[in-house]
Amino acid sequence: DIVMTQSPDSLAVSLGERATINCKSSQSVLNSPNNKNYLAWYQQKPGQSPKLLIYWASTRESGVPARFSGSGSGTDFTLTISSLQAEDVAVYYCQQYYSTPPWTFGQGTRVEIK
Amino acid sequence: EVQLVESGGGLVKPGGSLRLSCAASGFTFSTYGMNWVRQAPGKGLEWVSSITSGSSDTYYADSVKGRFTISRDNSKNSLYLQMNNLRDEDTAVYYCARVPPELRYSDSWGQGTLVTVSS
Helix, strand or coil: CCCEEEECCEEEECCCCCEEEEEEECCCCEECCCCEECEEEEEECCCCCCEEEEECCCEECCCCCCCEEEEEECCEEEEEECCCCHHHCEEEEEEECCCCCCCCECCCEEEEEC | CCEEEEECCEEECCCCCEEEEEEEECCCHHHCEEEEEEECCCCCEEEEEEECCCCCCEEECCCCCCCEEEEEECCCCEEEEEECCCCHHHCEEEEEEEECCCCCCCCEECCCEEEEECC
């Protein structure tokens, strides 16, 4: 199984500042034939269900603010919130959907306001 | 608007059974794969099971294989999870989630239904 490890487990960022979350997979999730990374990011606000933010490692889902961006390839990925807003307080999860199941999630990163 | 509404959760004793349902609306259900994902209290997300649009393929996490069965009825726009031989560690909120065609991530999620396994 592919193990997904996020860092840090939590971070506190001032409003308007940048937040960076890392996600590392135990094996590459890059599919060479189509050059796509099978990696998604989700946001889960307190008391709510998860929401898809990014897929293919860097493609924003429709309606997701441009301050959210995804980058990386192979085994190392990053979710960046360029200017943290109060409504971004949430737990963020990465998930790989490469090849055969299980399609595993990272343990989550909690983002708070400093 | 895409809507996914789970039901069927509740309190059950270890070894018992429950059947979860997910009612879908606002999209052509028969063209999407579906996932069940769970979240134990205060914990992270765990993929549980998936089914393709036409039910030809089903997949399970090792932790539930042989005990849970995923199914769907496209004529009723409904997804199901039959859970047998439940264990304490199955206690969680269970979410159904939509999977875009030919893909495997979840682009829409329901609000979840709580399953509590306890004696």
